[in-house]
Amino acid sequence: MYPIGKLLNVAGSIALGILSYNTWRFISFHLALYGDRKLDRYKSKNQRSWAIVTGASAGIGLGYAEELIIRGFGVIIFGHKLDELQQAEIHLRTISDDSDIRIVKLDAITASPTEIKDALNEFKQLHITILINNVGGAVSWPFYKPFREHTADEVDNTINLNARFMAQLTRLLLPTLTQHSPSLILNMSSGSHMGIPWLCTYSAVKGFNASFSRAISREMKATGVAIDSIVVYPGDVHSQANTSGLAPFSPSSREYAKMALDRVVTAVRQGRNEMSPFWMHGLSGVLDFVPEFLVQSLTQTSLEGKLEAQAEQMMKVKEL
Numbered sequence: 001m002y003p004i005g006k007l008l009n010v011a012g013s014i015a016l017g018i019l020s021y022n023t024w025r026f027i028s029f030h031l032a033l034y035g036d037r038k039l040d041r042y043k044s045k046n047q048r049s050w051a052i053v054t055g056a057s058a059g060i061g062l063g064y065a066e067e068l069i070i071r072g073f074g075v076i077i078f079g080h081k082l083d084e085l086q087q088a089e090i091h092l093r094t095i096s097d098d099s100d101i102r103i104v105k106l107d108a109i110t111a112s113p114t115e116i117k118d119a120l121n122e123f124k125q126l127h128i129t130i131l132i133n134n135v136g137g138a139v140s141w142p143f144y145k146p147f148r149e150h151t152a153d154e155v156d157n158t159i160n161l162n163a164r165f166m167a168q169l170t171r172l173l174l175p176t177l178t179q180h181s182p183s184l185i186l187n188m189s190s191g192s193h194m195g196i197p198w199l200c201t202y203s204a205v206k207g208f209n210a211s212f213s214r215a216i217s218r219e220m221k222a223t224g225v226a227i228d229s230i231v232v233y234p235g236d237v238h239s240q241a242n243t244s245g246l247a248p249f250s251p252s253s254r255e256y257a258k259m260a261l262d263r264v265v266t267a268v269r270q271g272r273n274e275m276s277p278f279w280m281h282g283l284s285g286v287l288d289f290v291p292e293f294l295v296q297s298l299t300q301t302s303l304e305g306k307l308e309a310q311a312e313q314m315m316k317v318k319e320l
């Protein structure tokens, strides 16, 4: 065989090997084959283990709290409105006779590091092993708009809500999570971390969530600390914030939280520090290998439905 033929043979075999490996990883991840769906890895044998979930009075955060209670964890739910937290608590008590729930009222946009520290002091005696940095969203009206139309407050508040709060909370909880390890930090990013037009600040903070989470993961491994830090990339999920113009087959908040918790230990055992628990969202990873002109065109096309839905919503608000 000519050398060029041999070369092509070798390149083909390598490509096939990589494709097979990635296909196997994708399938085994979504079937949670190496899983521990009950999250026993993060439970103490002698006492109740606890999880903190931020932004847990509604949406995906509430879904996480529901699913953690089913798995036997006590949950500390963070939110900024006492009445909504109390409503969530009443609802969560119906999930199991064994529910153990605490609530923390803190505004993630404005809370100072001292206020966060003081709030955590109350739970010093609890065996906290899970932190879910879930609170987030775009603090702008309307949600999609050109960056030049953002106010100074919208930029600052979006950064504070999504990035500053989770970084400060994680910093304050690392000693506890280290002491109680193995522990887990789940950080909610978004498919938009790739950079979505009309959503510049939000895309950027979701990029922060992703690189922060991966850096923590690598730092824990480098220093021999058994804290698993995983960044989660949701696409469309039905939630309090996301109600119109969603992609077909989008899961509910509860379904999404269940998928994430069912798969997270498999992700850890596969050596991942990021995951997309809903398989359809995972397909967007292909965009990393696609030329920019195609990404530009796909991004614009996929936003058309959302911009239309937003225009309808704005009309309704005007009519009220």
Ligand SMILES: NC(=O)c1ccc[n+]([C@@H]2O[C@H](COP(=O)([O-])OP(=O)(O)OC[C@H]3O[C@@H](n4cnc5c(N)ncnc54)[C@H](OP(=O)(O)O)[C@@H]3O)[C@@H](O)[C@H]2O)c1
Residues within 6 Å of the ligand: 054, 055, 056, 057, 058, 059, 060, 061, 078, 079, 080, 081, 084, 106, 107, 108, 109, 110, 134, 135, 136, 137, 138, 161, 188, 189, 190, 191, 233, 234, 235, 236, 237, 238, 239, 240, 241, 242, 253
């Ligand atoms: N849903 C999606 O399609 C989607 C897609 C990609 C990424 N994500 C990410 O997933 C996470 C959850 O999103 P979601 O759609 O479930 O959000 P959501 O439905 O808007 O729920 C957000 C939760 O955070 C609370 N919250 C809002 N502002 C707060 C503040 N200043 N301080 C403290 N708590 C506050 C809300 O409480 P109130 O109800 O009292 O305001 C609510 O409990 C976010 O990080 C988001 O960026 C979601």
